[in-house]
Amino acid sequence: MFVADIRIKLKKGVADPEGKNTAKALELLGFSEVAEVKTSKFFSIHLDTHDEAAAKAQVEKICLALLANPVINDYSYDIKKVA
Amino acid sequence: MKLEDIKVCILRIEGTNCETESYQAFERLGAKPEMVHLKQLTGQDVRESEKRSITDYQILMIPGGFSSGDYVRAGAIFAARMKTKLAAPMEEFIREGRAVLGVCNGFQVLVEMGFLPGIDGIMSPVPQAVLSTNDSSRFECRPTLLKYENNYNCIFTQKIKSGQVLLIPSAHAEGKLLFPHDRAEQIYRQLEDNDQIVFRYVDPNGEYAGYPWNPNGSPHNIAGICNPSGNVMGMMPHPERVFHRYTHPDWTRGFGSEIGDGRAIFESVLDHISKKF
Known part of the structure; x- marks a missing residue:
């Protein structure tokens, strides 16, 4: 079994209204040192396979089929073997 | 073909709304x-x-x-599920000149499936646009004002x-139509050249205006687009909610x-x- 920790980020230059709003809220809460907030999505996916290469290929497919829209998203992931 | 022979598929999955209004709009006509x-x-x-x-x-x-709780991205799960089995039949459907309308979440689905803007063929293998967070x-x-800007494509x-200018209500959290950052302006020009821009958000004077008239910050105030052949349209506001005048807020x-402002879309x-088939 492998577990893939996948992070879906907004590409550079794409507006992040959620991040901006969070930054504003933090400022209102008195966190004056907060300069910028960026949001991203995190998915942890367990894959029932014993082959790391197959797991990696599967994760690539998953990212392109559903998790990321290449117009605004970049994706990255770590794959670890678990018992 | 006769009007009463035109069959309309109102497609739904978990989380669809306004399917009844959409059904009734077509039925009433x-x-x-x-x-x-x-x-x-x-x-x-399903049974046979x-x-x-x-x-x-x-x-x-x-x-x-x-649809599907808007998880991952609005419309993404609906689109991915459709894509696995219906990509080829839908491409054929569009090639034959049949009509596809996506409203609000439906627009998001058509964009995620690669049918809109459709500038490199009927369906692109990866999305060419996204309806991003407002x-x-x-x-x-709230009610939004849309200026009709198409030259009848x-x-x-x-x-x-x-x-x-039509009054058609909007109700969405992800309606900002974005294209790849490095090619965005080029694509906007292409959409104009192909006569693919259908509606833009305006203020009561019919002028392009920012928030709140443009509810989501969509660049160039775009509210609705069609494919180059004009038989696939996606729009964020809901025309089926203003089929009758009495559902306008100022009735x-x-x-x-x-007659409500949305009715003309279904009639058209x-x-x-009926003329084509």
Whole structure:
């Protein structure tokens, strides 16, 4: 079994209204040192396979089929073997 | 073909809304709509008698809503599920000149499936656009004013006067139409050249304006687009919610008509299909 920790980020230059709003809220809460907030999505996916290469290929497919829209998203992931 | 023979597929999955208004809009104009669950088209977990084929219909409408809870991205799960089994039949459906309408979440689905803007062919293998989070980072729900800007390429708007401003309500959290950052302006120009821009958000004077008139911060105030052939249209506001004048927020002030601003979209597509097939 492998577990893939996948992070879906907004590409550079794409507006992040959620991040901006969070930054504003933090400022209102008195966190004056907060300069910028960026949001991203995190998915942890367990894959029932014993082959790391197959797991990696599967994760690539998953990212392109559903998790990321290449117009605004970049994706990255770590794959670890678990018992 | 006769109006009463035009079959309309109102496609739904978990989280679809306004399918009843959409159904009634087509039914009231004399066509034959049918509410169809996605599983009926893909043939998964349904009885034989419930199975349907997309080719049974001349018009496919994907209504609004929050399909699959809007998880991952709005419309992404609906689109991915459709893509696995229906990509080829839908491409054929569009190639034959049948009509596809996506409203709100339906627009998001058509964009995620690669049918809109459709500038490199009927369907692109990866999305060419996205309906991104509103600038306000909130769900924006209110009447919006749309200026009709198409030069009659789009089959859904033939009965709307050029430059006419329509009041059609918006209700979405992800409606900002974005294209790849490095090619965005080039794509906007291409959309204009191809006559693919259908509606833009305006203020009461008919001028392009920012928030709140543009509820989501969509660049160039775009509210709705069509594909280059004009038979696939996606728009964020909900025309089926203003089929009747009395569902306009200002109806008590009297405008001497019972016709709502959204009705022309349904009339236009039915008129086109009845002449074409």
